[in-house]
Amino acid sequence: MSESLDFHCQMILDEYRQSLPQLEKLRQLVVKTLYEALQRNGIIVTTIESRIKTEISLTGKLVLKGNKYASLNDITDILGTRIVTFYTDDVDRIAAMAEQIFDIDWDNSVDKRRLHQLDSFGYNSLHYICRLKQDDCDEQLRNIPFELQLRTTLQHAWAAINHDIGYKTGVEIPQEYMRQMNRLAGMLEMADDEFSRIRTEINDYRRRVQQLVQNGKLDDVQLDGDTFHSYLEAKPLEQLTKRIAAINQAEIQEVSLMPYLPVFKAFGCKTLGDVNKIIKNYADNAYRLARHQLGNTDIDIISSALGLQNICIVCILQQGGGRIGLRRFYDAINGESMQNEMLADITFKQAQQLPFMN
Amino acid sequence: MTTTIERTGKQLIAHFCGRLDTAAAIQTTEDVKPLLEAEKTEIILDCSQLDYISSSGLRIFLAIRKEAAAKANKVLVKNINNEIRQVFVMTGFISLFEIE
Numbered sequence: 001m002s003e004s005l006d007f008h009c010q011m012i013l014d015e016y017r018q019s020l021p022q023l024e025k026l027r028q029l030v031v032k033t034l035y036e037a038l039q040r041n042g043i044i045v046t047t048i049e050s051r052i053k054t055e056i057s058l059t060g061k062l063v064l065k066g067n068k069y070a071s072l073n074d075i076t077d078i079l080g081t082r083i084v085t086f087y088t089d090d091v092d093r094i095a096a097m098a099e100q101i102f103d104i105d106w107d108n109s110v111d112k113r114r115l116h117q118l119d120s121f122g123y124n125s126l127h128y129i130c131r132l133k134q135d136d137c138d139e140q141l142r143n144i145p146f147e148l149q150l151r152t153t154l155q156h157a158w159a160a161i162n163h164d165i166g167y168k169t170g171v172e173i174p175q176e177y178m179r180q181m182n183r184l185a186g187m188l189e190m191a192d193d194e195f196s197r198i199r200t201e202i203n204d205y206r207r208r209v210q211q212l213v214q215n216g217k218l219d220d221v222q223l224d225g226d227t228f229h230s231y232l233e234a235k236p237l238e239q240l241t242k243r244i245a246a247i248n249q250a251e252i253q254e255v256s257l258m259p260y261l262p263v264f265k266a267f268g269c270k271t272l273g274d275v276n277k278i279i280k281n282y283a284d285n286a287y288r289l290a291r292h293q294l295g296n297t298d299i300d301i302i303s304s305a306l307g308l309q310n311i312c313i314v315c316i317l318q319q320g321g322g323r324i325g326l327r328r329f330y331d332a333i334n335g336e337s338m339q340n341e342m343l344a345d346i347t348f349k350q351a352q353q354l355p356f357m358n
Numbered sequence: 359m360t361t362t363i364e365r366t367g368k369q370l371i372a373h374f375c376g377r378l379d380t381a382a383a384i385q386t387t388e389d390v391k392p393l394l395e396a397e398k399t400e401i402i403l404d405c406s407q408l409d410y411i412s413s414s415g416l417r418i419f420l421a422i423r424k425e426a427a428a429k430a431n432k433v434l435v436k437n438i439n440n441e442i443r444q445v446f447v448m449t450g451f452i453s454l455f456e457i458e
Contacts, residue, residue, distance in 0.1 A: 250413075253420060259453045293448040301413045301420075306450030333453040342440055343447055 005059065009066035016058055016072055019144070023052045026141050027079055029132065034081065037101050043093060046084040046153050053078050076108055076129045079146035084156045087199055088192040091150045095126055098148055102130035105145060123159055124189065125151040154188040206230065219273030228261045231272045240283050240307035244290040250300045257305055263312050263332050278315055279308075285318070285356040286310035292354055309333070313347060317357060323348050361389035369400045375407040378415030386418055394425045401426055406437035411445055423455065434458060 005013060031050050038045060053061075053075075061075070069075050085091055098104070108129040128148045132141055151159065162181055166173055173181075209230050212221045221227050237257070245252050269275050289310045294302075303309075316325040326344035334340060351357050359382035364371045370393055378386060393401050401422065411419075419435070426433045435457045438446070446452040 253451075255450075255454050290448075297448070299413050299416075299445070299449060301416055301449065303450030303454060305453055306448075309447075309450050309453070330447075330452070334457060337457070339440070339443060343443060346440075346444060347447070 004063050005066065009062040012062060012066065012069060012072050012075075013055070013059065016055070016078070019072060019078075020052070022140060022144065023079055026132070026137075026144050026146065027052060027081075029137060029141065030079070030081055030130075030146055033101055033132070033136065034083065037097050038083075038094070041093070041097055043090055043097070044086065045090065045094075046086060046156075048081065048083050050079070050081040053080070073143055073145060076105070076145045077147040079144065080149065081146060082149040082151070085150065085152050087196045088152050089196045089199075091126055091152060094150050095128070098128055098130065098150075101133070102128070102148070103133055105129040105131065108145075123162065124155045124185065125149050125159065152192050154192050158185050158188050213272065218276050219271050221272040223261075223264065223269050223271055223275060225258070225261060227272055228264075228275070229258065231275065232257050236276065236279055237304075237307045237311075240287060240311075241302075241304050243287055244294070244306055244310075245302055247291050247294050248298070248300050250294075250302045252302060252304050254304045257308055259333055260305070260308050260312065263329060266328075266332065267312075267315065279311055282311045282314040282318065283307070285314040285354070288354055288356065289314060289351060292350060313351070314356065317348070317351050359386060361386050363389070363392050368398065369402055370396050371402045371404055373404045373407065377410040378408060378418070379410060379412040380414045383412070383414035383418060386415070387421075390418060390422060393422050396426075396431060397429050399431050401431055401433045403433065403435045404437060405435060405439070405442060408438070408442060411442050416445070416449065416451065419455070420451075432456075 027050050031048060034048055038048075058075070058078070062069075072078065083094055085094065105128075110127050112123055112125045112127065126149070128150070129145050130148050131143070131145055134142060158181075165177075165181070206226060209221055209227050210233075212218070213227075213230050213234055218231070221231075241252055244250075264275050264278070267274075267278065269278070286307055287310075290306060312329055313326065316322075316329055319325075321328075323341075323344045326347050327341050330340035330343050331337070359374075359376035359378060361375070362373045364373065372390060372393055374386075376382065403419065403422070423433050425431075433456065435455045438457060443452075443457070446455065446457065
């Protein structure tokens with residue numbers, strides 16, 4: 001028996017010990033429910049943490065305010081879970097998600113973000129006291145409350161450091177240092193808002209680019225990694241690749257076409273319109289090159305990059321890039337190697353037998 | 359066609375010798391199984407004695423690459439002859455593999 005606890009608190013401690021298997025079962029079920037819901041909603045988070053309060057910690061709490069609790073289930077953080085998000089917007093999204101998947105005890109839940117006065121900064125986190133829904137578990141588990149804390153990575157860092165500073169020494173922190181910590185909280189709040197704003201603007205930009213690609217206004221879209229990716233999602237090379245595959249009834253193996261972005265930049269393309277023009281102008285001769293190379297073989301597997309690869313080869317040759325241009329191209333897509341010179345030679349000789357080179 | 363697997367430190371080296379054609383592909387698929395099961399390993403496909411590769415052979419190389427990518431293993435194709443390099447080019451797989 002813990003010497004510092006009265007009889008009432010000792011009863012609660014005994015109840016805790018007996019409930020440990022149930023608490024562990026609840027912990028696993030809560031974490032699983034959260035994981036599944038986050039996955040369904042497509043929300044990526046930094047971490048999901050969970051813990052059952054230790055006996056030492058519970059004893060400390062009972063010593064301080066044990067008479068406040070009639071039974072173990074009145075202590076709402078015996079099981080604690082915490083989700084740390086990248087963005088402040090995601091805290092609200094996950095809160096809405098939690099309201100759907102759990103029953104929330106609104107009287108005991110608190111949004112610490114809203115507790116601050118206009119001119120104060122400090123601990124920011126959303127604390128929900130939850131219970132599992134009736135359909136998700138038996139009555140015994142449903143009666144046990146648990147705490148769900150939601151905060152951003154920056155809020156988490158601040159809270160962790162604040163906790164470390166505040167509790168490590170056991171000495172009360174002077175007002176001056178408290179003010180410095182709160183000043184940092186204000187700065188991190190601004191940083192959180194900025195990260196969210198930047199994410200929103202990038203997503204808006206992506207949507208605008210996708211819209212332009214869909215509407216065929218490619219000359220208005222600057223060429224970069226994001227826009228090239230959006231352009232490729234419209235599958236501008238599908239027809240050519242299928243046409244090449246039909247030469248030997250070949251299977252098409254999907255691969256990324258992103259390694260070709262630097263090649264198009266080296267061609268001087270500034271917009272997706274420039275890329276699209278090259279693809280349209282050289283697609284027929286790219287097919288002829290593939291027919292010439294594959295037609296006399298029994299190869300029945302090709303990469304989905306073959307059409308684009310041949311377009312680049314034909315573009316280089318028709319613009320007079322010759323062997324050196326081909327060598328640079330192979331260096332770009334395959335890494336620099338002496339053997340690329342030999343490949344450039346072979347490709348050049350093969351292409352010379354085709355009408356577009358004469 | 360023979361395939362021998364050698365382990366050196368964190369590397370698994372597959373030495374291919376002969377013609378990797380359709381007939382040889384069934385046995386080679388069996389022989390390379392340790393490469394598919396490897397974790398935290400650099401996989402080297404040593405082709406210094408590989409004379410020829412067919413579509414079936416390409417499929418084996420692709421399967422090794424796919425499995426390695428899923429397990430964050432690195433795959434390096436080494437010492438391929440000019441004919442095999444040409445096969446990688448004419449199928450468009452040259453940009454997919456790291457070839458030395």
